[in-house]
Amino acid sequence: MSKVWFITGAARGMGAEIAKAALAAGNQVVATGRRVDVVTKALGTSENLFVTELDITREGQVKNAMEAAINRFGRIDVLVNNAAYGHLGVFEETSLDEVRAQYDTNVFGTMAVTQAVIPFMRKQRSGRIINISSAAGLKGVFGGSIYNSSKFAVEGFSQSIAEELAPFGVYVTVVSPGFFRTDFLDLSSVKYSKAGISDYSEALAEFRDFHDNRNHTQVGDPAKLAYVVLQLVQVEKPPVSFVAGTDAVDWAKSVVNQKKEQLDEWHALSISTDGTW
Template sequence: MKTWLITGCSSGLGQRLAEAVAARGDRLVATARSTDSLLPLSERYPETVRSISLDVTRAGDAAKAVALAKRAFGGLDVLVNNAGFGFIGAIEEAEPDEYRPMFEANVFGLIETTRAALPALRERPGARLVNLSSGAGIAGSAGFGFYNATKFAVEGLSEALAQELAPLGLKVIIVEPGPFRTEFLGRSMATAAREIDAYAETVRARRRYRETNDGRQAGDPDKAVAVMLQAIDAEHPPLHLPIGPRAHAIAERKLDAFRADIAAWRDISIATDFGAPT
């Protein structure tokens, strides 16, 4: 039986994961900015589920959630950094007061929650640290540049953490889902207020994608959660876990393009050491 702390349990994959964790009998500290949405879950599982308000951008909230896990269940085995939101808009279109809050939640909030939980996780050999990235964390695309930047940050941070924590027996998993039928394109996606005509061919299509695909995504979130649980339970979990055909296609295209660039410029770009022929 594991003890979990999951951020962003009010909706989306966080909510589905929290429900699955509770249903299988594990202990859970479920968190969201408002605990109202968490009451049904804690009432169904009063012995194994606790809920607490956690705004990842508010100092001290994460430490209180970790303290609750230790007080109620004696420790912490799995942290899932799921809280966050998306943003659509060209780099030139967006204003700081539109995109900076996303960095506070997706990057700095994740960092501070992780830092608060690591002392407890280090007490449990075999503990898991799970960071929700995205297909947008694998490759950038027009209209999602700021969101890409937050998820690229999560990827780099997670890869470094994996190396730091490996000697301690802790495993890091970066979950990279494609589009799944959650509220992500609705309540969890912000949009730049300004539109610049010069970006009509590239970015405007992304805005329309949100409007036409919200609630119609091909991915089944319960199946995504099942994959996540299998990876977290595995003795040797993957560092990178793309989920869904779209995420895998993004990863494969990125790898192919990366290899092509490296091969095309290899001879020129490696001849840079002192004494190397030019």
């Protein structure tokens, strides 16, 4: 049975691949992006495709895009919150305006689109919400204080609304990919804080080289991830948290092991806070 998909950030990368896969499977797709012409160039045209402008940081556009989607196809069965970007760099060198901009897109934009679609899905008593996070949302690292923390927020947000919406037949899955071969590490997508503090310069240069050297050589295939997302949407009881990619799986395992080691090491002190009353 075909479904109606609403996808943010569909002009390129994972969003475009998910839209292509959903269309190829016979679904109807609402593909959104800041520029309609760029999305159309990436996806072409068809009766099952509706392209509409959407900057997820603008609440008025969110409402208009959602209403336009409902008017066109009558319902929304699958929401894919994909629109995002990465702001990398040392926290001390990052302005609060840069922090707000990162959260406006990755967190508040994702929340705005999700909040707009929930009433329709709750009324239908069915729906799937796929929030594209990142393995970066599982562990903080040097240079990732802003981006990683925004994805931590997406992880926590997704897990929480999953419990709120499941009684209504609406299931939430947060997908945490590792490094995938998209434009994410291009300067057209990723942003860096302006370097200026010498104490960080050497470590920051190594951090940036690490990412620059992986640009367009990442192991993950976004087209394969798109078909994984299609499978997750069809599963009767989908996972709330899904990790994608061998590097992301290894990363997630290391996080779990580190947590366990710290819990074991500090167990006595941790439980010493219980009252005796």
